[in-house]
Amino acid sequence: NAGVTQTPKFQVLKTGQSMTLQCAQDMNHNSMYWYRQDPGMGLRLIYYSASEGTTDKGEVPNGYNVSRLNKREFSLRLESAAPSQTSVYFCASRIRFGELFFGEGSRLTVL
Amino acid sequence: GENVEQHPSTLSVQEGDSAVIKCTYSDSASNYFPWYKQELGKRPQLIIDIRSNVGEKKDQRIAVTLNKTAKHFSLHITETQPEDSAVYFCAASANTNAGKSTFGDGTTLTVKP
Numbered sequence: 001n002a003g004v005t006q007t008p009k010f011q012v013l014k015t016g017q018s019m020t021l022q023c024a025q026d027m028n029h030n031s032m033y034w035y036r037q038d039p040g041m042g043l044r045l046i047y048y049s050a051s052e053g054t055t056d057k058g059e060v061p062n063g064y065n066v067s068r069l070n071k072r073e074f075s076l077r078l079e080s081a082a083p084s085q086t087s088v089y090f091c092a093s094r095i096r097f098g099e100l101f102f103g104e105g106s107r108l109t110v111l
Numbered sequence: 112g113e114n115v116e117q118h119p120s121t122l123s124v125q126e127g128d129s130a131v132i133k134c135t136y137s138d139s140a141s142n143y144f145p146w147y148k149q150e151l152g153k154r155p156q157l158i159i160d161i162r163s164n165v166g167e168k169k170d171q172r173i174a175v176t177l178n179k180t181a182k183h184f185s186l187h188i189t190e191t192q193p194e195d196s197a198v199y200f201c202a203a204s205a206n207t208n209a210g211k212s213t214f215g216d217g218t219t220l221t222v223k224p
Contacts, residue, residue, distance in 0.1 A: 031210055033211075033212075035214075040120070040216060040217075041216055042117075042200060042214040042215055042216040042217050043155070043200065043214040044214075045211060045212070045213070048211060050210070058211065059112070059213075090154065090155070094210065096206075096210060097143065097204070097206040097210045098143065098160075098210075099145065099157045099160065100145070100147075100155075100157070100202075100212060102154040102155050102156070103154065104153075104154050105154055
């Protein structure tokens with residue numbers, strides 16, 4: 001049982017480049033989330049998907065887009081990366097309400 | 112939206128002492144309050160949680176208390192050990208809002224041997 005799997009684990013981009021972070025869970029969870037973690041600022045919600053077929057903005061959605069491809073997969077896309085998007089990104093999932101299960105994180109650096 | 116404040120931002124204790132971390136929340140609709148532990152370079156993992164119909168919950172050396180009236184909840188770690196050193200996050204969410212969790216900014220706990 002892999003839990004929540006994120007790829008890639010590390011990525012370096014130049015300003016203006018685009019990329020997609022992939023996330024998949026094998027726990028049959030309904031809800032999936034993307035958070036970013038910056039030093040001293042905790043975990044901030046970027047986008048979430050309460051159930052398959054729905055997505056909604058979180059606290060810091062600007063510069064990002066998401067796709068809930070199916071129940072298992074939830075991807076995060078940066079269309080034109082900026083240095084302010086340098087961060088560690090965590091995907092998480094849960095059944096509906098309760099414990100969040102996190103992926104290992106993706107460390108993104110934008111030069 | 113929900114706002115969660117967490118204090119202190121750093122905490123240093125001697126091994127064997129107790130540690131207390133406090134959080135306040137703003138949305139009275141919040142009814143689920145988890146605590147996550149994040150070791151350096153690792154993912155956050157749940158260590159204990161409490162729901163609004165309960166005032167206190169304990170799991171071995173860890174306990175959480177909730178005061179709904181004052182909108183604050185606290186994490187208590189007794190008999191601290193060096194392996195308790197990590198960043199601890201509190202969070203609050205309401206089951207009426209797609210379960211979105213709002214996190215505090217974290218507390219870096221250092222337990223000195």
